[in-house]
Amino acid sequence: MSALIDDYLAGLRRRLPAPVAEEAAAGLLETYEHHLGTGAGDQEAARAAVAEFGDLEMVAGEFTRQAPGRHAARLLLATGPVAGSCWAAAMIGGRAWTWPVPATARLVFAGVLLLAILALLVAATSRHSYQRTRLALLASPVLLALDMTAITAALLAAPALTWTLRAAVAVSVGRIALNACTLPRLTTR
Amino acid sequence: MRADAQVLKGHLDTLLLASLEGGPRHGYAVKEALRAGSDARFDLPTGTIYPALRRLEAAGLVSGTWAEAGGRRRRMYELTPSGRRRLAGDRAAWRDFASAVTALLEPAR
Numbered sequence: 492m493s494a495l496i497d498d499y500l501a502g503l504r505r506r507l508p509a510p511v512a513e514e515a516a517a518g519l520l521e522t523y524e525h526h527l528g529t530g531a532g533d534q535e536a537a538r539a540a541v542a543e544f545g546d547l548e549m550v551a552g553e554f555t556r557q558a559p560g561r562h563a564a565r566l567l568l569a570t571g572p573v574a575g576s577c578w579a580a581a582m583i584g585g586r587a588w589t590w591p592v593p594a595t596a597r598l599v600f601a602g603v604l605l606l607a608i609l610a611l612l613v614a615a616t617s618r619h620s621y622q623r624t625r626l627a628l629l630a631s632p633v634l635l636a637l638d639m640t641a642i643t644a645a646l647l648a649a650p651a652l653t654w655t656l657r658a659a660v661a662v663s664v665g666r667i668a669l670n671a672c673t674l675p676r677l678t679t680r
Numbered sequence: 681m682r683a684d685a686q687v688l689k690g691h692l693d694t695l696l697l698a699s700l701e702g703g704p705r706h707g708y709a710v711k712e713a714l715r716a717g718s719d720a721r722f723d724l725p726t727g728t729i730y731p732a733l734r735r736l737e738a739a740g741l742v743s744g745t746w747a748e749a750g751g752r753r754r755r756m757y758e759l760t761p762s763g764r765r766r767l768a769g770d771r772a773a774w775r776d777f778a779s780a781v782t783a784l785l786e787p788a789r
Contacts, residue, residue, distance in 0.1 A: 518730045521708035545725030557735040
């Protein structure tokens with residue numbers, strides 16, 4: 492096989508995770524074989540295949556922009572303003588600072604939430620690094636656990652089940668369901 | 681993408697689904713079907729077909745399986761039942777849209 496094809500395949504494998512690179516590599520080899528089938532010589536077919544397949548950075552970038560992790564991160568971030576507003580209203584209305592929750596637990600919760608949001612932001616805005624989109628795979632279960640923790644803590648510690656708290660719990664339950672649907676797709680890709 | 685890039689961008693998913701309506705195809709055959717079916721107007725860089733197929737696969741509209749052919753593994757793509765439903769919906773929406781635009785641009789004299 493031509494060194495040109497080998498170099499391109501090596502470039503794909505450096506930029507993309509193995510299963511994705513394998514899929515792209517199969518595509519390049521199909522293109523190469525198509526040109527060999529038209530009677531082109533090895534070098535000529537390799538040049539035509541690489542030109543037709545597209546610039547390596549552009550192809551790797553296209554895989555990154557369409558990565559399931561990037562899509563899932565954007566979806567989860569989009570729920571942030573609604574969930575944040577609902578929980579803020581429920582906590583201010585229910586005077587959450589008087590709830591019997593240890594200060595350390597509050598700080599750990601806030602810190603982990605901040606890290607999860609940062610990881611989702613990196614995954615959602617990645618344009619050239621497929622690996623960064625996979626941060627969604629880490630942040631997604633963390634966000635799921637945070638939603639479950641928030642619901643449990645609020646139901647146990649809040650003195651009354653106000654309508655704002657019910658709304659916040661409903662939004663978190665919805666996000667848990669969304670997370671449960673998207674997570675299996677992330678683990679296989 | 682040599683022509684009609686912006687127009688094609690909004691309809692790529694539907695066109696990819698339509699290219700698989702006749703049965704399973706590998707990525708290069710999908711690309712060729714788009715090119716041949718559009719009289720060479722939609723000639724995408726082959727490397728951009730695979731990310732799009734992968735996204736459709738993640739959305740459950742297409743299923744991809746590895747098959748052995750000529751001593752080499754090839755990824756074959758086919759429509760899922762949900763992909764067929766999406767294609768039927770997109771096709772109906774396109775017919776409505778196209779007939780409305782045609783009525784406006786070419787009014788009966």
